[in-house]
Amino acid sequence: MDAAPLVGRAAAVAAVRSAVTRAAEGGGGILLVVGEAGVGKSRLLTEAVRLARGHGLQVLCGRATESGGAHRPLIEALLRGGADDLDPGTVPAPYAAALGRLLPSWATGVVDGPEPSIDPVLVLGEALVRVLEALVGGPCLLVLEDLHWADADTLAVLEYLADRLGDRPVLVAASARDDEPGSAAVDRLTAGPGVHTLTLSRLGPAELTALAGARATGRLRADELAALVARADGLPLMAEELVDEAVRTATTPTSTPVPRTMTALVRRRLSLLDPVAHRCLRAAAVAGTDPDWELLPAVVGQPEEVVLAAARVAADAHLLREDAGRLRWRHALMREAVVTGLLPPERAALARGVAEALLARGRPEDVARAAELLAAGGEGERAATLFLELARQDRGTGALRRAEQLLDQAARTGALPAAVAIERITVLTATGRVDDALSAGVAALPSATGELHAELCLRMARTAVTARRWRDAEAHVERAGRPDDPRSLLLTADAAFGAGDVERAGPLAAAAVTRAERSGVPAVLCEALDVAGRVERLRSPPAARAAFSRAAQVAGEHRLVPQQVAALIGLGTVELLERETSEALPQAMELAAAAGLLGQASAAEVILLDSTVVQRGPRAVEAPARVLLDRGAWLHMPEVQAASAFGVALARAASGDPAGTEAALARIPVSAAWPDAGPLAAAVRTLPLLLAHDLPGASATLDAGVSGLVEHRVAAPLHQFGLWALLRTVVDDRGAAARDVLRGLPAALRPANRGALHYADAVAAGRGGRPDDALALFARGEAELARVPWLHRLLRLLVLEAAVADGWGDPVPLLRRDLAEHERAGDSQLARTCRDLLKRAGAPTRRGRGTTPVPGALRAAGVTSREMDVLTLVSTGSTNAEIAVRLFLSPRTVETHVASLLAKLGASHRGQLRSRVAALTR
Known part of the structure; x- marks a missing residue:
């Protein structure tokens, strides 16, 4: 970068200084x-580097x-900054794996192709944030020049970073040209x-005159400077080049303004070269x-020493200059002027020659x-x-935008x-643009024949499965006309399964496994076994376990990491279905993280x-x-965003924070709608009612x-x-029908649901006068x-209430025992x-001092345990009279x-008291 003085850039320098200062204070971004x-972009970046180093920022270029x-x-920036020597273990495994696609020493060599469920450029963007933290360990300036030539994936990473660096140093x-083709x-x-x-923008005449004068240092007359400024036409670099040329030749250049000035300048300098150097x-x-x-040498058919001699002559003619240990063009426009001066046949012949030399080099x-050169040739x-x-x-390496x-x-x-569409469908699907992917396939179908036609249809079917368009997927498979291809069977089975047609999906999946073998x-065998496993999970967990285990073994043997993780x-889901714990899921997480499959x-x-x-409750x-x-x-x-939003919402609901609950539910993206969404949202809104013991409302x-x-058989258990079945039974609202429905669902295979179903049957038996059956x-x-x-504990409370009401068993x-456990866990x-049930059963518990745990923030405000008892009931909307009955206190107390x-919480009314509690207990 040139260190010439900055003229006419006060506002730009102020903006750069402000951005550098913010980064030094912890708030970054993209400038x-x-x-x-x-026009002076590189010079301004030089100023950014100077300011950054003055603030103690590390600089990577x-x-x-x-x-x-x-x-x-x-x-280049990472390698020049020493990232290739950094221990990959300093960066979390998923991000280290993503960086393995860029940094040679970080490569794991285990993943072939991007993870289909997530755009890899996003993982790489997050990885870049992490590696900069590990590499620099503090505020950092990352200088990236000439982005008008950057590939689309680099620009996509920068788009991602623009949203992520606001709170990072x-x-x-x-820098980027806005006059370069492809600058869109x-x-x-x-x-x-x-x-x-x-x-x-270009500098004005006065500003450019000041810059040219500083460059000339008194070696040119005022009229010569004026002529140079006129011909530079506002471009600082052109003014500098013209000054240097005028001083070197002791004459004022007579060429016309940019770009013709540069063309004439290059033509004049080329004239100083001999024919071999010119070539x-x-x-x-x-x-x-x-x-x-x-x-x-291979392109021009000359020995290396002749080519290097030509390079020296070109450097002496100021067409080339040394820059960072390389001999480069003094300005990119010079190179363009040389190309423009060639006749079309000359350009084509040289392009073919350079292309052949590049390919021969290997x-x-x-x-x-x-x-590109072959196309031009x-x-x-x-x-x-x-x-x-x-x-x-x-x-295959995740550079999807450049692939496009x-x-x-x-x-x-x-x-x-x-042929183009087959690849484009895969790329567009991986970046989440399934509509565009299918449209690209449809547009190419009329021109596709033979194997290309079949492959195109199967790719479209895979995308339709990803988009949950089950009928479209089957139509594309049928159009492919390859019934013997195992992919046809597994895609059809996958579509049937997704649509809930398990009876049809089962034989198709089994046939797919046989064909894949x-x-x-x-890879195809693993995918077929995965579909077969999902089908069997709905009816025979042991058979499902066998299918997934075999898929994991095949994938591991052939180092197919995404397929192994899927298996x-x-x-793991089968393990949970059988015993509510899993060893395979943590293994899958570890393997996926190590491979960057976030x-x-x-x-x-x-x-x-x-x-x-x-196991531990929603707040956990x-x-x-x-x-x-x-x-x-x-x-x-x-x-992932939707499911985790449900988790946060459930935790907030358990903490008595309705505003936080709804805020979490509001973060569910519309694009994430799938069959489980409804019951999960209902479950979140059910929990506060259940905890408040509003059983009819909860049900x-x-x-x-x-x-x-309940009719969608492939829903998660x-x-x-x-x-649901237990609540409907307890409140006596079509309980028998709910129990019968659950008995016929795959969800009943899960121990948690089987236990709840036994509980519901016990309540029905007790209510029907069959106490021995109820106990069994x-x-x-x-x-x-x-x-x-x-x-x-949650479900047993419902059953014990029924036992107290209907007079069976010994619930006290x-x-x-459960009361002690609820208190220990903080489930007030x-x-x-x-306690209410013990009172109804004739065994009330005395409440002296409060026993409700006081969160740290409230304890710091001076809230006592007894006040916490009251506050908990206030936060549910209970009146003073209702609280008095619940806590065996007088209304005046x-x-x-x-x-x-x-007074302690600085609230003016009960509603504000509830919001203060929610804020302090988050």
Whole structure:
């Protein structure tokens, strides 16, 4: 970067200084400097570097180059900053795995292709945040130049960072031309809410005169400076170049303004070269923005020493300059002027020659440029083949946006539409654009024949399954016309399963496994076994376990990590179904995290949230659910975001925070609608009613959510199914019908739901005058629910109330035992209900001092345990009279406690008291 004085940029420098200061104080972002070539973008970034170092920021620098490949500026910045020497263990495993696609020493070599459930560029963006923290350990300036040449995936990472760096001490200062073809991608970045854009315009005559005068240092007359300023036409770099040339030649250049000034300048300097040097420079210009001196001998047919001598002559002629240890063009416009001066046949011939030399050298990073040159040289068919192969490679490494650009280039150079569409469908699906993916397939179908037609249809079927368009998926499979292909069977089985047609899905899945075994393709066999396992899970957990275990074994043997993780997740769900605990799910999470498969790792964590709820209670899931909720939002995983929002909402509901509950439910993305959404939302709104012991209200609320799900056989075996049947039985609202429905559902295979069903049968037997049957059924429920302690206590309270009311069994000892456990766990509302039942059973508990635990924030405000008893009931909306009855106090004593609470918590009325409590107990 040149260190010439900054003239006429006071506002821009102030903006840079402000951004650097914010980063030093912990608030980063993206500062994008845009403008035409030569307007002073690099000079402003130099000022940013100077200011950053003055504030103690670490500085990392990278530069995009034309056809530089995916993530080129990010890779350069990380490597120059020493990231390749950093221990990958300093970054969480999922992000280290993602960075393995960029940094050679971090590569695991175990994942082939992106995770289909999550856009890998989002994981990479998050990984970049983490590695910068590990690498720099403090405030950081990341300088990225020439983003007009950056690939789409780099720009996508920066779009992601724009939303993530607001509370991080990382400032990205970048430059991009706005007069470069293809700058629309940069325009999209400038529109981002977290991007501050500085647009540099040309300098005025007075400003440019001051700059030129400082450059000339008295070596040019005023009229010469005026002529140079006129010809520079407001561009600082052009003024500097013209001053340098005028001083060097002792004459004032007579060329016309930019861009003709540059063209004339380049033509004059080229005239100083001999024919061989001239030919070398023309080949270098066609080859790319950075002259490749190693490549040029093969292109021009000259020995290396001749080419290097030509490079020296060009440097002496001020066409080239040394920059960061490389010999580069003094300005990109010089290279463009050389290319423009060639006749079309000359450009085509040189392009073909450079392409052949690039391919002959055998470097993967050269292939994209070679393809572009072949296209420019008239060899469209070869170029299209290369572009398609590059797109497949980038898809495999997660550079999906660059893959899409390469597919566009393949299409423009004559690739078959169906061949392009096959790859495009996969790319668009992986980035969540399923509608676009299917539209691309439909548009290409008329031109597809033979195997291309079949492959295109099967890809469309896979996308339709991802989009839950079951009928469309089957239609695409049928149109493929490949009934013997195991993928046809497994996709049809998957579609039938998703639509709830389990009877049809079962034989199809079994046939898919058989065909996949014969095909000898391990990945297809794993997918077929996964579908078969999901079908069997609804009717035979042992058979499901066998299918998932085999899939895990095959995937592990062939190092198919995404398939292995999927199999372990399936196996984990069977384990939960059989015994409410899982060893496979933590294994799946660990393996997925190590491979950077955040979508699959998060899916396993989501499944474990329900296990935590039934064992430890809703409040225990809040912390992990909030982590997942943020991750789901950052990484655009709507189902993870939805499920974790339910977890947070359930925890807030259990804590008596209705506002927090609704705020969490509001974070459920509309795009995440799936069959479980209704009952989960109903379960959240049921919990406060259940804890307040409003059983009719709880039953009606949960029934509204669950009733629409009971016919969907493939729904997850949520523990709310058992609660639903038990509540309907306890409140005597179509209880027998609910129990019969649950007995016929796969959800009844789960111990938690079997236990709840036994409890419901016990209540019905006791109410029907069959106490011995009630006790036997109760004992069976006890055995099943012993594995889920919190849910056990919650459901048993409902049954013990029925036992007290209907006069069977001996509920008092169990109520006393549960009361102690409710108090120990801090479940004050359940404890209060327990005391009420003991009173009704003729064994009341005395309440001297309060026994409700006081949270730390309230204890600090001076709230006592007895006041906490009162406050808990106030937060449910109970009146003073109702509180007095519940706590065996006089109304006057309750009034005294309420007045004390208002004073201690700074509240003016009972409603404000409730909101203060919710805020202090979050």
